[in-house]
Amino acid sequence: MYPDLSYFLHDVFGTERDNIFSIIQTFGLLLAIAFLVSAWVLYLEIKRREQLGQFKPKKVVREIGLPASTSELITNGLFGFILGYKLVYAYQEWDQFLLDAASVILSPYGDALGGLLVGAAFVAYSYWQGQRRKLPKPKKVSEKIYPRQRVGEITIVAALSGIVGAKFFALFESADTFRAFLADPVNTLFSGSGLAIYGGLIVAFAVCFWWVKRQGMKPIHMMDAVAPALMIGYAVGRLGCHFSGDGDWGIVNEMPQPSWFILPEWMWAYDYPHNVLNQGVPIEGCEDRYCRRLESPVYPTPVWESIICTGLFGVLWYLRKKLTVPGMLFAVYLVMNGVERFFIEKIRVNETFYLLGIEMTQAELISFFTILAGLLFGGWLYKKHGRF
Structure with a gap:
């Protein structure tokens, strides 16, 4: 694992770990790359939709x-x-x-x-x-001013509102996280840990919807344009979770690797050595800052999600020219995103709570409503237009 850049450079060039490059955290670096990749994909899609007449330039004096x-x-x-x-x-x-x-x-x-x-x-x-x-x-x-020229602004608005939303929703993931917030609100809010991806998506969507409408663009077209960008951004961001070992992994997996699993062994079960949380047992002979690995290997769910969502991005990228009803592509994205997250939660380590006697995680609950929203929205669009 690479909790920070110095560990990556050590593996590539043999330099010392825990040096000046330690200030560059792996998770933060890949999160920034995720935003840049999303912005580039969004730029390409907005530019294409400008040619279709879905986005118009705005005259500014x-x-x-x-x-x-x-x-x-x-x-x-x-x-x-x-x-x-x-x-x-x-x-x-x-x-x-x-x-x-x-x-x-x-x-x-x-x-x-x-x-x-x-x-x-x-x-x-x-x-x-x-x-x-x-x-x-x-x-x-x-x-x-053409809409594609505002991609930088959209990205900044989405990033800032997304981080705020992810931080806010993380406070309510469990009773323990909320109690920690009540005990020390300032440090809890301003710490570098504790982010809930769905909270970021929900708040960023609401803020960006308002911002896009204010700029004179049609939100329904922007929703379609941003769908592939959101999926590939999530895929890249999950690599940050995996390579830093930030605890966003799965449950213990001590089952033998099945013959049908063609990927490398570490992608079936992994003990996350040098994880950024310093969780687990000491690594023999290691004297660096991050010298622990998990006692039992777990499902490396972040890298699974990255692979799955890259594939789903490919599907959305293909469908973007096939689905002509405004909003339909975003409806498909909602269903895809919700299904992927709902089922991956079954093997992830996460805080649970009970709702109507059913044990679930916050992400399971939100992903269920995400699927429902996508189906209802897509069904309404199909009923209205009679086509996809």
Whole structure:
């Protein structure tokens, strides 16, 4: 496993583990790659749908030649303050930063003086840039902004709202997680761990639906455009869970590998050596920071999900030109996503609760309603249009 980049570089180049590259966490790196891959797929699909006339450019009139506005100075000043507040603190807590960068970055603590100095520098630079572009007489220009040019904005909106949603839903995954939040709300909210994927999807969907509509685009077409991107993004993100060994694995699997299972042995049962949680028994002869492996091998469910969802992405990519009713592709995505997650939960380690006497996980409950929503939405669309 590669809890951080230094472990990967050790295997490839033989360099020491637990060095400066430890600040780059494997999960965070692959999560960022997942967003980039999703953004690229979304860009391609929006561009195709622009040619079909489903998305239109928006005419925007802006004024050029103005100095930096008060809001611009305040925004840049706040950004600079946060940057200085955290970076100086990270330098002061360098050992902890190398150990767990997320806990330092996402904690509420920082260096106020560093924040003020960097914030002031950002304000001064913004003011100077504003004076450079200032014209004797500002003028208005008109330009067309195509939806594909807003993919970066959509990705940022989805990422931020998704992280907030994933963090919020994680608080309610079990009674223990909620009690931990009540006992220490600040550190629980700002810790680098504890994310519920469905919470991220639900909140990101709601926020992006509102944002897309506000930009003058039709949400129904954007839902179809984003369906393949969501599936491949999930597939890449799950690789982050697997290669970091973040605990998102399956139940113990001590059954012999069946003859029909053609994949490598480690993809049938795996003990996650050097997992980022440091769970399990010590690895003999290892003196690094992450030196534990699971006592019993488990189902490597994250990599299974990655393979399955890559295949489902291929299906959606094929269907995107076959399903002509707006919204139908997204309905298919909902069913696919829900079915995949519902059944993988049967062999995953997760907190359970009882609802109407039935033991289930939060993901099982949400995936059930995801399947139901996809079937009802798709059925309604078919009844309305008489075709797929």
